[in-house]
Amino acid sequence: MPDKTNEITGFARLLAPFGLTGIAVTADAPHTQREHIHFLTPDKQTHYLLVVKNNQPSLFTALCPLPWSRVAARHAPAAAGMAGVNCGSSRR
Incomplete structure (x- = not known):
């Protein structure tokens, strides 16, 4: 990365240099931004998995009603770094 910039x-x-059509892009919570989603979709038809923390309360709250109990990764062992989904916490 050049000086005076960040990820x-x-x-x-x-x-941009990579062909992302049909590719799954994963990124940390700082990349959960509209600009980044717009870059990945719809023309590129890229799939994405982005982390949502409760420092984005509107998005975090909107996601809580989804059927998380049917998501297989939610049941991964905590030792593997998967703590599951906790919609009851407001920790920042």
Whole structure:
């Protein structure tokens, strides 16, 4: 990354050279931003998995009613780094 920039501002520039159509992109919570989603969709038809923390309360709250009990990864062992979904916590 060039000086005076970071991975957030460089997201699109770093991924632009790659053909992302049909590819799954995963990214940490700082990349859960509208600009990054717009970069990945719809023209590129890229699949994405982004982390949502409760420092984005509207998005976090909107996701809580989804059927998380049917998501297989939710049941991964805690030792593997998967704590599951906790919609009751408001910790920031």
